[in-house]
Amino acid sequence: MHSTPDDIIIQYIDAYTSHNNQKRVMSTIQPSDEFEQELRDALAHLHDPAYQPPEPLCGMLGVHPHGGPLVVQSAILRSIEDLKPEPSTPLTAYLRRVYEILHSRYVLKLTQEETANRLHMSLSSAQRAQRDATHALAVVLWERYRAGDAAGDAAGRLEASDTGPALSTGVHVQDGDESAQIRQELAALRASDPNSMAAIAETLRGVLALQAALVAGRQVRLEVGYVQPGLIAATHPSALRQTLIAAVVRLIHYAADGSTVTMFARLSDGEIRITITGTFLADTKPTPEDLTRDVLVPAESGLEARIEGSHAFLWVSVPCLGQVPVLAIDDNADILRFYRRCTTGTLYRILSATSGEEAWVRLRTAPPDIIVLDVMLPDMDGWQLLIQLHENPATRSIPIIVSSVVREERLALALGAALYLAKPVEPRRFVEALDSVRPQK
Helix, strand or coil, rough: CCHHHHHHHHHHHHHHHHHCCCCCCCHHCCCCCHHHHHHHHHHCCCCCCCCCCCCCHHHHHCHHHHHHHHHHHHHHHHHHCCCCCCCCCCCCCCHHHHHHHHHHHHCCCCCCHHHHHHCCCCHHCCCCCCCHHHHHHHHHHHHHHHHHHHHHHHHHHHHHCCCCCCEECCCCCCCHHHHHHHHHHHHHHHHHHEEEEEHHHHHHHHHHCCCHHHHCCCCCCEEEECCCCCCCCCHHHHHHHHHHHHHHHHHHHHHCCCEEEEEEEEEEEEEEEEEEEEEEEHCCCCCHHHHCCCCCCEECCCEEEEEEECCCEEEEEEEECCEEEEEEEECCCCHHHHHHHCCCCCCEEEECCHHHHHHHHHHHCCCCCCECCCCCCCCEEHHHHHHHHHHCCCCCCCHHHHHHHCCCCHHHCCCCCCCECCCCCHHHHHHHHHHHHCCCC
């Protein structure tokens, strides 16, 4: 029976505090210096698409070295979440401190200053706690590897990943080198342009334009049925097009000669649901697994299949780009990415400005419905910008949410803000704040 993360850390604590509290650890759970340094490097580059993880680290994490930085990121983030203690664990417990530090820095992607503020620590204490927490994570991963937990199938671990910008799969995927490369390339598309969007009608027409190649050798027709007007997906158009092409190819493979494969799209529960359907012969009846095999979808999307009589259905679900524009004025790129993650699949579309000057340019060209403002900006005082926004006739009616580590709620409201949010803010609370100030049109 393998040790749990709690068991391993408790063993470490027991060894760490024994012998009159001298800082010793049992050699049996002491990770190598090389592994711990590789882990620290990986954490420092956790969200860097150019990072190339060393093969020894991939082996320790149980992931395929050809998977690139995204699979390493997913493995590390899952390991951090595995450390989450029971709700009854005291706030002062070592286990909870380890988790909260790692969760704040690498899952929420807060800065050291924001982490210190969130956990009510001084900056120097937070820096020391981060070093200790990273060592504790290294201990857990090292012991898991020694116990054989990391010897599982790397492809299975890739399929289980559901964090970060990595790619999820359909029901079954052949996880060879080619598949891993496609995953990495599609994820790199998304990472290169987080503001990318796909017009659904245009994307479906692009797939239809490939009809001759897609149905080559088959007496099958491809067509586009009803597409709800104005649908825009919060995903990269190339990634979505590749998913749809793969799905259409699977359905055409089983379609009866003389039949038609049709694509539809509509909005459903805040998501865009693309339906691909066709008929098949009784002797070629596929299973849902047959229809989804080898179809890769972006992590923000979903894929499912169903068989009803002689009809096969494939559904690709993608988040709908919000129709309520929100201008987030913040010079922290991690915070801007956090806001986008919070609002994926909601009514809101996050636009960004990293300075007061850039904010005014965006406000003049495309006024948003809501402004989220950080008062610590590189080129001007955020409080002064709040006053200007409130006094300017063109922006006076736009509700402003001040979101900052500076605890000055009364000042924010007195200067014209509609709401104040103290960083770090929980995702649900952020969306609730947008809901509460959203103008009713």
